[in-house]
Amino acid sequence: MATDFAILLQRYLTSHLAGLRGASPNTVASYRDTFKLLIIYMRDQKAIPPEKLVLHCIDVEAITGFLNWLESGRHNSISTRNQRLAAISSFYTWMQSQEPALMARCQEIIAIPIKRGTQACVYHLTVEQTRCLLAAPDRTTRTGRRDATLLATLYDTGARVQELVDLTVGDVRLQKPVVITLTGKGRKTRHVPIGANTVALLANYLAEFGLDKPGRDSYPVFFNQQHAKLSRGGVAWILDKYRNNADASDLIKAKISPHILRHSKAMHLYEAGVPLPYVRDILGHVDLSTTEIYARASTEAKRKALETAYVDVIPSNLPEWNQDAGLLDWLTSL
Numbered sequence: 001m002a003t004d005f006a007i008l009l010q011r012y013l014t015s016h017l018a019g020l021r022g023a024s025p026n027t028v029a030s031y032r033d034t035f036k037l038l039i040i041y042m043r044d045q046k047a048i049p050p051e052k053l054v055l056h057c058i059d060v061e062a063i064t065g066f067l068n069w070l071e072s073g074r075h076n077s078i079s080t081r082n083q084r085l086a087a088i089s090s091f092y093t094w095m096q097s098q099e100p101a102l103m104a105r106c107q108e109i110i111a112i113p114i115k116r117g118t119q120a121c122v123y124h125l126t127v128e129q130t131r132c133l134l135a136a137p138d139r140t141t142r143t144g145r146r147d148a149t150l151l152a153t154l155y156d157t158g159a160r161v162q163e164l165v166d167l168t169v170g171d172v173r174l175q176k177p178v179v180i181t182l183t184g185k186g187r188k189t190r191h192v193p194i195g196a197n198t199v200a201l202l203a204n205y206l207a208e209f210g211l212d213k214p215g216r217d218s219y220p221v222f223f224n225q226q227h228a229k230l231s232r233g234g235v236a237w238i239l240d241k242y243r244n245n246a247d248a249s250d251l252i253k254a255k256i257s258p259h260i261l262r263h264s265k266a267m268h269l270y271e272a273g274v275p276l277p278y279v280r281d282i283l284g285h286v287d288l289s290t291t292e293i294y295a296r297a298s299t300e301a302k303r304k305a306l307e308t309a310y311v312d313v314i315p316s317n318l319p320e321w322n323q324d325a326g327l328l329d330w331l332t333s334l
Contacts, residue, residue, distance in 0.1 A: 003054045022187050034087040041066045060108045082114045124264040136242035149205040156198040158265040161232045161258035170217030184284040
């Protein structure tokens with residue numbers, strides 16, 4: 001017979017998360033993996049087998065122990081630990097309405113704070129590095145033109161890699177106003193304008209691959225040799241290939257992933273003076289505080305702000321040390 005925990009967890013993952021909230025398969029899989037790890041922890045560390053795991057077995061102490069086990073036993077990062085905690089908090093937030101008798105316990109678990117870690121630097125490419133990467137594909141070949149269009153679209157839209165591989169022909173509007181419609185987390189859509197060079201690449205690409213014909217709106221924009229949409233791994237492989245072929249030695253050494261291009265676009269927009277609310281809307285962030293990491297990380301913007309406000313109070317015409325008689329006398333006395 002199924003336990004109360006098993007029944008509620010199944011209902012949460014299927015009816016609520018996937019059904020009512022319309023969460024993406026990736027989100028459902030991430031939440032599922034969190035509870036899979038929790039079940040393993042309760043089995044191996046608390047000697048409670050899955051068939052006997054009930055709601056009363058799980059309290060603040062158990063959840064705290066589980067989070068510490070993720071770090072010490074599985075060597076997870078603080079961000080992964082907090083991601084697991086977010087999934088558990090979401091489950092217990094929902095469960096308050098399902099089991100009112102356990103509301104107090106639910107609220108205690110929800111109140112577990114996230115763990116603060118050191119603020120990670122936002123790694124991004126410079127404008128010149130980005131230009132070298134986007135120029136790397138050989139545009140005299142069919143595959144090279146496809147890859148050049150893919151990289152330009154990924155950078156220009158600031159898309160997450162999943163948003164790029166999910167892009168269909170119907171999401172691309174090349175008539176004025178030119179926009180690309182991206183579907184992000186939580187099935188939320190946003191319309192992102194793109195530059196003239198990307199528009200030209202996309203127009204030529206769609207025509208060359210026959211995607212501009214009627215009835216192709218549901219086709220994936222970027223596809224593999226089997227005419228199925230590219231995977232996230234496929235995009236990462238293409239990106240890595242051109243990193244190694246780029247005409248910049250520092251680019252070859254750089255850490256490059258599809259998400260790095262998203263960070264790079266955001267930093268370039270911010271350093272060009274685009275207000276943070278606009279950057280937030282382009283990236284599809286729900287909260288402006290998420291976008292503020294680019295303001296905190298931008299050394300170029302800080303340098304420009306300091307130069308603008310700089311008052312010349314420090315004399316620059318200091319004598320060379322070997323021409324300072326007083327200093328030379330003092331050194332001689334030593």
